[in-house]
Amino acid sequence: MKNLKELNERRAAAIEAKKLLLKKFESAPKADDPEVVAKRAEREAIVAAREARKADRDRLAKLEEERKLAETQALADAAAAEAEALAAEAKNRIARVVLDEAERKAERDRRYAARKAKQR
Numbered sequence: 001m002k003n004l005k006e007l008n009e010r011r012a013a014a015i016e017a018k019k020l021l022l023k024k025f026e027s028a029p030k031a032d033d034p035e036v037v038a039k040r041a042e043r044e045a046i047v048a049a050r051e052a053r054k055a056d057r058d059r060l061a062k063l064e065e066e067r068k069l070a071e072t073q074a075l076a077d078a079a080a081a082e083a084e085a086l087a088a089e090a091k092n093r094i095a096r097v098v099l100d101e102a103e104r105k106a107e108r109d110r111r112y113a114a115r116k117a118k119q120r
Helices: 002-027 034-119
Strands: none
């Protein structure tokens, strides 16, 4: 009989718990309650503000990325121009060396020809 008594007590406790839960849900505020509407509007405002801040952060990040890309491109252009200038300077130096060698050879040949002309 002890088991039957415990079973009845547990069943009664379960029924009482279900009644309390139902009462709790019945007393809960409805969707059209002014407090619920106000809280929902507040949450929506918070979400909208959060999305606006995120959009602003994304826009700033995009601007920063574009600035860095432009800066990198400017550095690359400057490096290319510097390399081109160095290459042109090297070509100019080589041309001057070749011209100087040609002038020295022409002077040496002139002196040699003058010496030979004296000997005759």
